[in-house]
Amino acid sequence: MGPVRRKVYVVGVGMTKFLKPCDSVDYPEMAEEAGQNALADAGISYSLVEQAYVGYVYGDSTCGQRAIYHSLGLTGIPIINVNNNCSTGSTALFMARQLVQGGLADCVLALGFEKMKQGSLKPKFDRTNPVDRHVEVMVNKYGLEPIPLAPQMFGRAGREHMEKYGTKPEHFAKIAWKNHKHSINNPHSQFQQEYSLDEVQKSRKVFDYLTLLQCCPTSDGAAAAVLASEDFVHKHKLEKQAVEILAQEMVTDTPTSFEEESCIKVVGFDMTRIAAQRCYEEIGVRPDDVDVIELHDCFSANELITYEALGLCPIGRAGELIDRGDNTYGGRWVINPSGGLISRGHPLGATGQI
Template sequence: MLRSHAPRKLLRSTLTSQFGERLSVLSLFPLGSTRLSTTTSMAPQKNRVFVIGVGMTKFEKPGKEDFDYPDMAKIAGERALSDAGVPYSAIEQACVGYVYGDSTCGQRAIYHSLGLSGIPIINVNNNCSTGSTALFMARQLIQGGEWHLTIDILIISVLHTQYSIYTKFMDRTNPMDKHMEVMFNTYGMAAAPAAPQMFGNAGREHMEKYGTTPEHFAKIAWKNHKHSTNNPYSQFQDEYSLDQVKQSRKVFEFLTLLQCCPTSDGAGAAVLASEGFVRRHGLEHQAVEILAQEMVTDLATTFEDNSCMKMVGYDMTSLAAKKCFETAGLKPSDVNVIELHDCFSANELITYEALGLCPEGKAGELIDRGDNTYGGQWVVNPSGGLISKGHPLGATGLAQCAELCWQLRGQAERRQVPGAKVALQHNIGLGGAVVVTLYRMGFPQDASSQIAAVPTRAERLEGFRVYSVFQEIENKLQEEGVDVVKKIGGVFAFKVTDGPEGKDALWVVDAKNGHGSVSNDAGVSTSVVEVAGVCEVEHSTVHFILSLVLE
């Protein structure tokens, strides 16, 4: 069994290849130990706040056996802690969000999945923006005030949800009654679920005002389903043609089934830390800074302008985005990658304009130019978005955060956005609240010391004979990744030469962080790289490399 302290000479062994491709083991990163301290220290009034660890479950259709919210919290929480390299005992405060759960679900999730340490646990519920609301609160606790003196780090677990927005308590006022009135006064009520009507009518208004077509909305769903094929956490990973999207079952007006988010269960988690904690524990290389973050709730225009676009959050989003860009000193063109709230294709389209990606009424042109996907101005929802990744209401905001942190670190595997430097997150909940967040690597000088493999298109990789080997390793990590990481604690880079048409490729097997991963463009620290020479693989079976890396 190969462990993190294995001699380097093991990596220099020369074997004989039956693949016809030359494979080099470039490096092994031993798992470093981090000595933790929860002692307090004086700091500026406004602390910088960083995400140092993220984790999530695969999103699933509700009803999966042994997938209750404490189980979800355990998986997501442990993955985030492992990613951060800190134990739960170091956590000093928890903000736990959920939708459609009883009052103290947060305690139940934390107590019996991560530990009983007596820390303050704050339960958060804000409809579909719950995840980002918990993130917003946790950041404030670290950023300033009396809490800053005692809080170095927090964990946020966002938990189990059910079908969709509905009235749970029939004996009291519905908190969205005023929103429904706006829709009733503009387009009336149809025999369709309320949420698709609300967002569908917002899209309908956009078409009437600006000439947008149903095909523009369908193109958004087509894109997001295509993106999700590279995301192992997505509820759905099927690719559809544009015609299949347009011809799927109609839900409301132009909105078809494949343009609507599914019913989902799942959890996400993030570990937040102050700058002092990050520096004391040498976490600069992985710390993603929350540059700016704004929450905006309903405005007078939400209800007074008789606009379904404004009723579902257009003005809230516009104001939150404007404040974020002003705070960060950035503009929309500085952003590279975006995760936004595409509960329905209509909401993604109108959100392009609300975020300032294009002038009002021009979202259709942005879509037709391909400026919302790889090769365009921005890559929007590389995870597959809510439409295909899934939407477990409370967990969505933390899943977005996780995706953007992976993108900025260069750890998003086949869905990696090349050169991603600035990321934007948009999360909305009707009733209402919008949270917009800007992220960037907190210590660029440390991040720039990483070298990344050149991104390789998936279709080209399939031509390599060792492709199936790394696919098998990836499957193994998805099944038993946490155990593998505990046993090995290393990152291996394999350079494969003399592939199809004489081309090269690089596979990175990360058996150190989170639950492990296999990628083709993850960062490798230049300070520890040792080119071990060409290692020609003796066995053409999957089991050889599995035994080298996983056993």
């Protein structure tokens, strides 16, 4: 007999507007806005929160405590700091959900924030590079150029897709065009400007076919969610606003990430495929049962590859999905209606990987 797993509900959410990195607002203020908005949305006081998971990538080891102390109060609850790179925000949510699901708490806060520097992310390693094996796969296949690693790795994954399946640079540009168009309806988006497909394609080149408008920006921002058990929902009469988390999975690299010397695999294709399949099986749905999808579009190439990993189309056919308009309003799915990371922004601790 397996462990008893309780239902988990999101009863309140809050976030700040995502901004170009600046010095005018620091992380405690961003955390305060997101956290208080989430509690207000839930209609509960911070005194009912039993634990908090706080995600951020850049900063000292107790920034989570400082953010909570300043923004919400000193109630003595456990506050756990989470750093899991681009999946930091979703990891904080994952940990908070497990706590409620396992019956160890009835109300938990997941909070994420980030203060970033302008420009491309730069490695700061005084030890073994944690992605050295991933980089090795790319170097063996395509070599290494003296520019930031992230656009190279995802750009090479897209290039591999073009070589294998005949995908065109225009398909990647169409994804960015779509996401920028979606963002005009999101008041929290870092960018709320619509661009033509031609403007996307002719914006400054970052790497190979990837242009500036196909790459997510660095951002400052915060987001929060209040998670609760079914008993808590009933006790505080939150039934009308409670949204159940039906499934959530976290997967790390398996041997297949490295066995084929594939840049598509090394940037996470199999991890996404496995996580999605587990979610589908857990709740008995198929991709066709879904209407709206938010996914990790750090670069337009990753969004295209993720379509196939999620099972939205057969492998190699994402270009056809894009040409049909099945990733936006009027098509089969609305993908990244928020504008995605490309337009909404990507403060690492306040976002996540799907």
